[in-house]
Amino acid sequence: MRVLSGIQPTGHVHLGNYLGAIRGWVEDQRAYDSFFALVDLHAITVDQDPQELFSATLELYATLVGAGLDPEVSTIFTQSQVNEHAALAWLLECTATIGELTRMTQYKDKGRGSQSVRAGLFTYPVLMAADILIYQAERVPVGEDQKQHLELTRDLATRFNYRFGKIFTIPEPAIPNVAARVMDLQNPTKKMSKSTATPLGMIYVLDQASEIKRKISKAVTDTDNSVRYDPDSKPGVSNLLEIFAGVSGQSPQTIAAGYSSYGTLKSDLTEALVTTLEPIAKRTQDLLADRGELARLMTEGSAKARTVASTTLDAAKAAMGFVTASSRF
Numbered sequence: 001m002r003v004l005s006g007i008q009p010t011g012h013v014h015l016g017n018y019l020g021a022i023r024g025w026v027e028d029q030r031a032y033d034s035f036f037a038l039v040d041l042h043a044i045t046v047d048q049d050p051q052e053l054f055s056a057t058l059e060l061y062a063t064l065v066g067a068g069l070d071p072e073v074s075t076i077f078t079q080s081q082v083n084e085h086a087a088l089a090w091l092l093e094c095t096a097t098i099g100e101l102t103r104m105t106q107y108k109d110k111g112r113g114s115q116s117v118r119a120g121l122f123t124y125p126v127l128m129a130a131d132i133l134i135y136q137a138e139r140v141p142v143g144e145d146q147k148q149h150l151e152l153t154r155d156l157a158t159r160f161n162y163r164f165g166k167i168f169t170i171p172e173p174a175i176p177n178v179a180a181r182v183m184d185l186q187n188p189t190k191k192m193s194k195s196t197a198t199p200l201g202m203i204y205v206l207d208q209a210s211e212i213k214r215k216i217s218k219a220v221t222d223t224d225n226s227v228r229y230d231p232d233s234k235p236g237v238s239n240l241l242e243i244f245a246g247v248s249g250q251s252p253q254t255i256a257a258g259y260s261s262y263g264t265l266k267s268d269l270t271e272a273l274v275t276t277l278e279p280i281a282k283r284t285q286d287l288l289a290d291r292g293e294l295a296r297l298m299t300e301g302s303a304k305a306r307t308v309a310s311t312t313l314d315a316a317k318a319a320m321g322f323v324t325a326s327s328r329f
Contacts, residue, residue, distance in 0.1 A: 003028050003174075004137035006037035006079070006128075007064075009057040010048070015203040015273075016182035016192035018067060018280075019246040024141055026068035034074035035135050035305065036064065041079050041086065041127060045120040059288065061298055063205055066284030071297050079131065081302035084309035089123075089130040091316055092156050095163075096126050100155070105148055129153035134309045136169040143181075147173060164319035167312070182243060185219040188235040206281045209274045216240075216270045227259040237262070244269045247276045 005025060007017065028034050038060055043053060057078060069076055079085055101107065104125050120127075128149050132140055133156075142150055150173050157168040182192045184201035192202060200218050207215075220236040229252040231238040241252035244265075248255065259265040287294055318324050 001032050001138045002035065002136060002169075003032040003139040003141065004035040004037070004132055004135050004171075005141045006039040006042075006131055007060065008043045009038050009040050009053065009060040010043050011056060011194040012204040012206060013060060013063045013067075014182075014192055014194065014205065015243065015277075018205050018277075019182055019243070020143065021141065022064065022067050022069075023246075025064075025074075028139075028141070029069060029074040032139060035137065035308075036069060036074055036076045037131060037305075038064075038076075038078045039128075039131065042124055045118055045124050058291075058294060059206075059284075062284045062287040062294060063280070065287055065297065066280045066282075067205070068280075071301055075301055075304045075308075076297070077301040077305040078298060081298075082134075082305045082309050084134055084306065084313040085127065085130050088134050088309075088313050088316060089127040091320065092126045092129055092133070092160070093123055095156055095160050096152070100152060101125060104152070106145075125149045125152050126156070129156050132171050133157055133168045134312050135305075136308075136312060137171050138169055139174050140171045141174045144175065147175070160316070160319075164316075167316050167319050182246070183235065183239040185215055185236075185239070188220055188239040203273065203277075205277055206284060207277070209278065212273050212277070213270045216266050216273070219266065221262050225262055227256050227262065227265055229253050229256045237265075240265060240269055244272060247272045 005021065007013075007021065013022070025034065025036055029036075038057055040053065040057055061076065061078070064076055065071065101122055107122055107125075128146075129152060132150075132153050140150055140153075150171065154170055157170050161168055161170075184190045184192050184198055185203070186198045186201035194202075200215050203212055203215055219240060221240070222234055222236060226234075227237060227241075228234065229238050229241050237256075238252065241255050244250075244255050245252045255265075259268075314324050314326055318327065
């Protein structure tokens with residue numbers, strides 16, 4: 001079975017990215033034919049400083065490898081280096097409707113009613129569909145906030161197959177349920193996110209041990225000092241317990257039963273996070289220091305991806321009536 005997922009190179013990789021997605025990818029690569037994309041084309045639906053985007057892309061690739069993705073086992077590639085994504089997106093845009101794209105929740109939240117919103121924000125769910133369909137992915141790990149986009153992908157693939165013949169595999173979502181939503185340490189009712197980051201609310205995978213300790217020690221809890229897992233009435237403590245569960249493999253309830261004070265809980269959680277993240281940071285920094293090796297891995301990953309993507313694009317174009325390199329006259 002083939003699996004595909006992607007992540008935007010915008011800012012540093014944070015703990016929510018790691019526990020909610022990347023760690024699952026590391027497990028998936030041994031069980032599936034795995035494709036993991038740095039979706040830099042999606043990143044430019046909003047303003048990006050060119051140098052920052054360039055640096056963030058290098059850091060993200062290195063972090064994925066540092067976290068355990070193996071370029072010899074899985075295909076790790078940069079989206080913009082595989083031109084077939086954009087080409088298939090245009091074919092699918094000519095299959096999608098305005099009504100479908102207008103109903104996309106993220107467009108309604110971020111851009112609807114604004115004359116200055118970029119067209120790419122409106123159409124990027126179709127590019128996401130192309131990202132998935134170009135590799136004939138059967139399994140797509142996604143968060144709850146992306147389920148609607150995957151449904152659009154399924155609809156577009158089904159419609160295309162009905163009109164032009166069976167070209168695309170219909171993908172199925174795979175939604176992680178353990179530590180899938182890591183909350184902001186300072187605002188535990190909000191998901192840990194680059195777009196809503198608070199200075200002490202985010203733990204980054206490349207944070208030093210001292211910084212992790214500082215952020216955990218200042219994490220919001222409450223005044224009664226009772227350690228129990230209760231997301232509704234104790235969101236701060238429950239968030240710490242879920243993070244602890246994510247790095248330890250135990251349930252939040254089991255962890256809570258072992259503590260009677262916040263101080264000890266925070267101290268042990270800090271130790272567990274440092275133990276988990278320090279080796280990742282070390283491997284990442286080593287790869288960033290060897291730009292030649294990093295460039296080689298990125299180039300080879302994109303070449304592997306193009307081998308599959310070009311076959312799918314050629315089949316889709318031929319099905320629609322385009323003259324392609326494999327057309328017979």
